[in-house]
Amino acid sequence: MPFTLATWNINSVRLREALVTRLLREEAPDILCLQECKAPVEKMPLEAFAALGYPWYVARGQKGYNGVAILSKLPLEEAGAADHAGLGHARHVAARLENGVVIHNFYVPAGGDTPDREVNVKFGQKLDYLTAMRDAFHADRPERAILVGDLNIAPREDDVWNHKQLLKIVSHTPIEVEHLAQAQDAGGWIDVTRADIPEGLLYSWWSYRSPDWDAADKGRRLDHVWATPDIAAAAHSSRILRAARGWTQPSDHAPVFATFDL
């Protein structure tokens, strides 16, 4: 049975409840993974989403920061929540569908402004988080699994608006790209979005700080959909809903979609 999945950094699920419900009504993915909910689970408006046909969820939250949730039309059960690198942050939750497929929803640390762990603790935490992801996938290699989320790294030259200009900007530095590649390789993860759309500039995030984001188009592809090789070939119809970046009082991220025929 095919299902469509979307991942979206919502940047406060309480402030943008109406944007989430718009996405659920207009696009109706079977599963929606949210990051940066910025609320404890009990303050997430989960009843509103249930009323729209999404009664199933797993979530981890905390006051003010981070927070991840998986909303679903399809039955699911919780399949764990990791605290990689011991940060004590709500950055991961996993769910298992009835067909056995496990969905991992990640919010990787942004890493601060300076790409040097000697002077910026947050950058070190980001690298350590990615190393912990690598080690976890190496210890327990995933099968029939999907990984989505805001990974806060744009790995390819055509995942950013200017590769050379961003080489020293956090999210596109070579050391981050290498750490992400090691986490990806350890799980055998296939980049579903790029398998589907191999060529061309592709962005899922545009800074709030850039006026006229649409015309300037200085974006980065920070949000990803990965799958293990045993199910990656079932994926198709990948797309990024750029229009959502232009909705009223938007998130700075756009939702990323993929459909799996499983």
Place this chain on the structure above:
DNA sequence: ATGGTTGATATTCAA
């Protein structure tokens, strides 16, 4: 080289 915006919370930090 710098500053630009946003959200949660508190009078700044994180992104």
